[in-house]
Amino acid sequence: MIWALVPAAGSGRRFGGDVPKQYLHAAGKPLIGHALEALLAHPQMDGAVVALAADDPHWPGWTTLHGKPVVTCVGGLERADSVLAALYALPENVAHDALLLVHDAARPNVRGCDLSTLIAAANAQRDGAILAAPVRDTLKASDADHRIEATVPRAGLWRALTPQAFRRDLLQRALQAAQAAGVTVTDEAMAVERLGLHPVLVEGREDNLKVTTPADLALVEFLLARAA
Ligand SMILES: Nc1ccn([C@@H]2O[C@H](COP(=O)(O)OP(=O)(O)OP(=O)(O)O)[C@@H](O)[C@H]2O)c(=O)n1
Numbered sequence: 001m002i003w004a005l006v007p008a009a010g011s012g013r014r015f016g017g018d019v020p021k022q023y024l025h026a027a028g029k030p031l032i033g034h035a036l037e038a039l040l041a042h043p044q045m046d047g048a049v050v051a052l053a054a055d056d057p058h059w060p061g062w063t064t065l066h067g068k069p070v071v072t073c074v075g076g077l078e079r080a081d082s083v084l085a086a087l088y089a090l091p092e093n094v095a096h097d098a099l100l101l102v103h104d105a106a107r108p109n110v111r112g113c114d115l116s117t118l119i120a121a122a123n124a125q126r127d128g129a130i131l132a133a134p135v136r137d138t139l140k141a142s143d144a145d146h147r148i149e150a151t152v153p154r155a156g157l158w159r160a161l162t163p164q165a166f167r168r169d170l171l172q173r174a175l176q177a178a179q180a181a182g183v184t185v186t187d188e189a190m191a192v193e194r195l196g197l198h199p200v201l202v203e204g205r206e207d208n209l210k211v212t213t214p215a216d217l218a219l220v221e222f223l224l225a226r227a228a
């Protein structure tokens with residue numbers, strides 16, 4: 001059994017505007033709709049838990065997509081809190097060693113081929129696996145005035161994407177440990193790394209973009225329309 005946990009309780013501060021970005025439309029449907037449909041269209045996926053802002057007026061109320069259950073819960077202050085809330089909201093019949101794929105609602109262009117390679121990698125070893133893209137640009141470190149201080153060697157550097165795939169019991173233990181330590185993790189792998197484990201990086205599509213600013217939306221609109 002494989003379930004998705006979809007953090008969708010953010011307010012989109014960097015994007016701006018009144019409507020949280022996960023509900024903005026591109027290629028005819030909200031970004032969250034594209035993300036959930038891509039996840040649940042995959043034959044190995046069994047359902048999804050979506051973490052929403054309290055009293056979210058935008059949630060369309062889906063209870064199934066592609067014939068698979070969609071469960072909702074109230075998210076938390078940070079993304080990691082929302083992921084943990086979604087984990088706690090998993091239905092009773094989801095086993096404690098079930099594989100969980102955590103995917104940003106703001107990443108609408110995830111593809112089935114990437115889901116298949118990620119699931120295979122996560123099933124092949126216990127530390128988990130994440131989609132990621134190798135850094136292709138030269139990286140610079142700067143001072144507070146944006147003056148270059150150094151060029152950062154990019155060999156072995158990756159951009160973490162989502163989904164990130166972990167066994168339920170491991171993910172719960174890792175997120176609870178980070179929360180108890182007062183550490184705000186920016187992705188699930190960071191919490192698992194804190195336990196001394198080494199999740200595997202699975203090269204994913206560069207166009208599995210997270211919509212963070214308005215410029216991202218225009219690009220995602222083009223990508224989704226082309227994929228339709
Ligand atoms: N407390 C939070 C914060 C974020 N998210 C979700 O985590 C994903 C990635 O987070 P991000 O892109 O940072 O979204 P926002 O937090 O909404 O953006 P910002 O940081 O600009 O406010 C998004 O789908 C967002 O809805 C969440 O579920 N709960």
Ligand SMILES: C[C@](O)(CO)[C@H](O)COP(=O)(O)O
Nearest residue numbers: 079104160161162186187210
């Ligand atoms: C989880 C993530 O998408 C991996 O790159 C990223 O860390 C989310 O960061 P955000 O600031 O919460 O968008």
